[in-house]
Amino acid sequence: MKKFLAIIVILIFILALTNPSQADYNSWVNGRLADQLNYNSQGTLGKAISKISDLLVEPVTERHNYVLFSTYETKLANTQITKTLGIFKFFINLK
Numbered sequence: 001m002k003k004f005l006a007i008i009v010i011l012i013f014i015l016a017l018t019n020p021s022q023a024d025y026n027s028w029v030n031g032r033l034a035d036q037l038n039y040n041s042q043g044t045l046g047k048a049i050s051k052i053s054d055l056l057v058e059p060v061t062e063r064h065n066y067v068l069f070s071t072y073e074t075k076l077a078n079t080q081i082t083k084t085l086g087i088f089k090f091f092i093n094l095k
Contacts, residue, residue: 015068020086022063025072026054028091 020028030050037049061074069087071094076082083094 012068015087018088019065019068019070020089020091022058022061024089025061025063025070025084025086025091026057029053029057029074 030053033049033053057074060076061072064071064073069085072084072086072091074082074084081095085092085094
């Protein structure tokens with residue numbers, strides 16, 4: 001029983017430490033945008049698009065922080081809402 005409890009406590013601690021931030025989400029969105037536009041995010045164009053993306057994505061994104069994980073709702077121009085789960089520094093599109 002003690003081992004099980006220790007594993008649960010360690011898992012909760014790791015979840016809390018790896019809960020992605022808004023900056024992590026912005027970087028993930030930039031990476032997805034780079035994949036879609038097929039550009040190198042390290043080049044000059046990539047850095048410029050990254051800055052623009054940060055300015056466009058963050059104001060229309062609402063982060064819900066649940067300490068162990070976060071959810072993100074990004075409202076796009078056509079009123080489509082994308083929902084994303086952030087856990088263990090990874091992101092999973094939910095909608």
